[in-house]
Amino acid sequence: MGIKTAVSLYSLQDEYMNKRMSLEDMFIYLNENSVDGFEIIPDQMLHNAPYLSEETLENWHELVKKHNVKPICADVFLNTNLYNNRELTEAECVNILIDEIKMAHKLGIKLIRLVSAIPGFVIEPLLPYAEKYDVQLALEIHAGMSLDSPATQDFIKEMQRVDSPYIGLVIDAGIFCRRMPRVFNEYNKQVLGVNPKIVDQFNSYFDKGLDGRQAFGANHQIKPEIATIATQKDMPYIMLADGYENSPYSIMEQYWKYIKHFHFKLWEMVDGEEYSIDYYGLLKYLHDKGFDGYVATEYEGNRWTLPGNSIQEKEQVAAHQDMLRRHINNIESGDSQNV
Known part of the structure; x- marks a missing residue:
């Protein structure tokens, strides 16, 4: 039991x-x-x-x-x-x-x-x-x-x-999740070349008790704090990072x-x-x-x-x-x- x-x-x-x-x-x-x-x-x-x-x-x-x-x-x-x-x-x-x-x-x-x-x-x-x-x-x-x-x-x-x-x-x-998985972040930065500022932004959501879903607005549109610094290379990370929920x-x-x-x-x-x-x-x-x-x-x-x-x-x-x-x-x- x-x-x-x-x-x-x-x-x-x-x-x-x-x-x-x-x-x-x-x-x-x-x-x-x-x-x-x-x-x-x-x-x-x-x-x-x-x-x-x-x-x-x-x-x-x-x-x-x-x-x-x-x-x-x-x-x-x-x-x-x-x-x-x-x-x-x-x-x-x-x-x-x-x-x-x-x-x-x-x-x-x-x-x-x-x-x-x-x-x-x-x-x-x-x-x-x-x-x-x-x-x-x-x-x-x-x-x-x-x-x-x-x-x-x-x-x-x-x-x-x-x-x-x-x-x-x-x-x-x-x-x-109460934090982004560190191994996920490091792999994306070191191997896939994701912009560290984007990773920091997703980490900051969790620091505030939120999660990666905060990066998206209506109709799953990426919010400006992410969109203004993102390139095509960053998109796979961004689309996966909202899959860790808090x-x-x-x-x-x-x-x-x-x-x-x-x-x-x-x-x-x-x-x-x-x-x-x-x-x-x-x-x-x-x-x-x-x-x-x-x-x-x-x-x-x-x-x-x-x-x-x-x-x-x-x-x-x-x-x-x-x-x-x-x-x-x-x-x-x-x-x-x-x-």
């Missing part, structure tokens, strides 16, 4: 892609780092997902049993642009997700994270399958498409209408009963803490609200590793897990001083 830690295997994608770690190596790593559960992108690590062979399934269950690891979430995407001349029909979208539900059931996974842009119309036709196979479906609330996004609200309204325990939300902690925890209040799971974003561990997010504060909030579920480390600092440096996925994830357990133990013991 209570808050449990997990790791998204997406956090180890460079290790996996470059064949330094197999799936079994990852399970061993989870055990070595006392991780309670794990999350997987089946498309990334299981051949021919969601249409898994009997051999793949048998190997999966053998590994899970052998290493005593707990699969708790499957990350599912819905590519509506499979064809050049049209988007998928509603029926095609639903049928694809039915197959994902069936696969999760076969894998022993009871929660599917739906990528942020999945439309609300899939909920009602999928609900009988979610119930039959005992698999919950939860939309990811991610910075850039947070709770106030029209597409997200479309899903939420339908979620509230059906009001089923099988339909909910996954909250990504990237909506609770929201209060209270935005979860009205949706609390629907929250199933958390992605705990990690960009950089510095002196035992994640540089951008106050995880003690967030965990204290979840504890006080009585959250009973998993918080999964999701490392994305790998993509901002400076040239000449090795990607430190295993080290960063292990340090993040250590931090989470330390904070959870201190909060549960009432030791608020030793954070």
